[in-house]
Amino acid sequence: MKYLYEPYTYPKRHPQWVDADTAIRHIQKGQRILIGSGCAEPQHLVHALVRNASCFRDNEVVHILTVGVAPYAEPQYQESFRHNAFFIGHNIRESVAQGHADYMPIFLSDVPRLLKTRQMPVHAVLLQVSPPNENGCVSLGVSVDILPAAIMSADLVIAQVNKNMPETCGVAQIPVEAIDYFVQADEPLVEFPQGDPDDISMQIGKNMARYIQDGDTLQLGIGNIPDSVLMNLKDKNDLGIHSEMVSDGLIELYKNGNITNKCKGIHEGQSIVGFVLGTRKLYDVIHKNPDFQFYPSEYTNDPFVICQNNNMVSINSAIQIDLTGQVCSDSIGTKFYSGFGGQVDFVRGSKRSKGGRSFLALPSTAKKGTVSRIVTSLSSGAGVVTTRADVQYVVTEYGVAYLHGKNIRERGLALTQIAHPKFRDELMFYLKDKHYVYLDQRTIKDDSSLVKAKIPHSKKFKDKTIYFRPLRPSDQKAIQDFFYSHRPETIYQRYLTNVEALPHTEAQARVSVDYNQDMAIAGFNDWTPYAQMICLGRYIRHKNHDAEIGFVVKENYQGLGLGSFMCEHLIEAAKNHKIIKLFAYVAYSNVTMIKIFKKNGFLVRDSKSVDGLYVELNLQKNNEASL
Incomplete structure (x- = not known):
């Protein structure tokens, strides 16, 4: 080539x-x-x-x-x-x-x-x-x-x-x-040990690792966050490297065979780097090692070279990001801190790669938690390194926000949701004050929820892999698209009435889930930002620790077992929420849902309030029976 x-x-x-x-x-x-x-x-x-x-x-x-x-x-x-x-x-x-x-x-x-x-x-x-x-x-x-x-x-x-x-x-x-x-002049080479990543960096790495697939080609910046990502990739295969620099965090994956460079499409079988920042341990690995090929910066960092790698993934750090997506990475206000380096080169190169994507990661706070790094406006004097039009994924310890192709309202909601909870009210107030979001938009603070953390990333159903995640406030358009994709009979079976529209007020209420008390699990046909919602299960808590349960599956995905899976997952979540009873109203014609409820121990009888069936599951009795 x-x-x-x-x-x-x-x-x-x-x-x-x-x-x-x-x-x-x-x-x-x-x-x-x-x-x-x-x-x-x-x-x-x-x-x-x-x-x-x-x-x-x-x-x-x-x-x-x-x-x-x-x-x-x-x-x-x-x-x-x-x-x-x-x-x-x-x-x-x-x-x-x-x-x-x-x-x-x-x-x-x-x-x-x-x-x-x-x-x-x-x-x-x-x-x-x-x-x-x-x-x-x-x-x-x-x-x-x-x-x-x-x-x-x-x-x-x-x-x-x-x-x-x-x-x-x-x-x-x-x-x-x-x-x-x-x-x-023989002397020990300067070394640049990174130290062990802290808990926040490790959580950021864990959040990001879910978006890295077998066969991806990686670029990694400097610091604990890139190293924490590498520590979470031990289950990935055939990874490649095309990066301006690498550090000691690469060694274990290389020695264990996770890095093969066989799927890159360019320089296959070789890791392409410009320099290394590490310790003697890394220097010994690269000594006379043809698996590592060193090239000048005008080549390693050329976006038109970078984009020739298949599934190019860039991972870089940021100091601050505003609610529209502008990223500052080289200064703290007027005080210059680092530089442009290769961040923009790799953000743009990875976006042009087939299957490529770019991540900008940062802890949600600075100065021992007293300052939010996600801000209403960049600090006075802070410069924009990566523009709002370039940014794709932004990652903190509270989650992942995807911004590319999103409007200002969607960006603001997504970034607010991954900010530290104690700053979300302030950020939401700004968004409302500037009329960037609806004035009735809710702020959600449920990051300590155990049921939210237990939602599986993906699961195989026959020949299809479905990707699951919690609903987010920025999912309003996704849930509206999901609703309008249903046939009228599906809508009737789900709601027991002919619902013709899902306006933003109702859509917002459905995606503003407080996982400290309620539960929703959304399934998508892909892990990428282009994925479509194909199933949704949830329960909403009522008084006296009762919760109404429901789930719906897109017509062309029915018959795979998604309904049964969501029902079982919701039951387990309800137990963790200390809910005593789950109940639902079901249309007589919804034979599949009735069958799923019966299989999971729900009692079924005619409803006195709607034209359909009433089903209920007493979780307290079930728990006592299991004891």
Whole structure:
């Protein structure tokens, strides 16, 4: 297969082996210096650069994320160096905040073009490589990203040779003749351990994992949330990787055979990455391992390359999102925090992929639960990284909201429902005040409901898989579509009257389910946002711990056992709700429902109030009998 990647041709230089100070002093005053990225930061060269600070004036230092030392950004070196960050890491965040360093908002895929076209000419590149191999090449090791473009376009290339740098495959191989000065300096590589995900991250990962299927191709951002997703994918098969970066969270899935890359459609059998942020454990996995192919950022992050992967799934984090779907990921108000990175590249690339989808994940709150991350409006000074038209799935520990193709009312309701419960009234008040939702819209706070959590994700019925979930306030249109899809006789059998319409007031009441006291289980013909509701079962609590039960199945799905399944599930939920009696009114002609009720122990008799049957199940007696 022909890929979109164009191999680099590097200028031939005359390599010399020297000490760090000698190499650094070849850099001219006032010129731009690019430093290698991530865990491949050449710390020995960085220390030499700062040690020789008196030799420099007004030299701009640029790089994407680095996780090692960054002394050049400290105020005492401001006459010698000025840092310009393509992405802000922990080591230069305060320098940017204090005005001692700059930040450039830019897509990671665009950075190499800046260098190659010399819109941003680079005089010197400081990088770290593995020792030369038998083919006359060194390896960029754990970080390729923007470095090939920098090496090709720079006037001067200085490489720290470190025996601890793994030799990686793909475009990581650089000819020895492409380097001006080699500096031998063995030292442990910088490591970037993630730590164990907290409970909130794990719940977010669990929520997201339900939407990841066998054969999906994954892109993962930085942090505990992507790692928590990976920890919930141990039952998935034939996963693929096409990502700007990966971390230690990948190792277990790779070693256990969950990752095979066999279904990608491009680079099958290979994980495509730009760099890794991890520990020695990961470095050992990628060393001389052809299963991992390293490519530059303009390739890994090109949306037109990304979309060639089948079922491409992007997973990234956000800092804040407003009720219309605007996402801020690089700043906290006016304080710049990180950068654009590859988020937008992968959001757009995955959307264009066959079967692709993108997720933006964030905890529902910040500052120990005192601030909502889902907000009425982005904080003053906060910038939009991913636009409201780009966003698909948004995930918090309280659930998943799908926004793409949804109007402002639907978006507001969906996002409010996955916000922290203590902020939902405030968010709903704003939506009503701006006339984004109906003024009689209810706010639901039932996230501690055990019966809601017990709804199964999917179940096989003969040759069909049905996907189940709770009803949500944003399901108003779905339940109206479900209602209007029924034949008149189905509607009569369900309601014992000829109901001709389901206006928004009634539809809203039906989807505004408080799972702390009531129950509803909706079945869909697919797990995607395009799925149609094909069955619905519910009970509504009345006084004295009695509840009215009912269920309906779309005509072309009847006869599969869906009614029996929903009835049994509703009975178990009612027991958990401490409901004493379930009852229903059933049309004489609804033979199937009568049969299901009888099978589950309901007593059946003629109704005195409607033209039909009255059925009831005394759960208290059933519980006593089972004891």
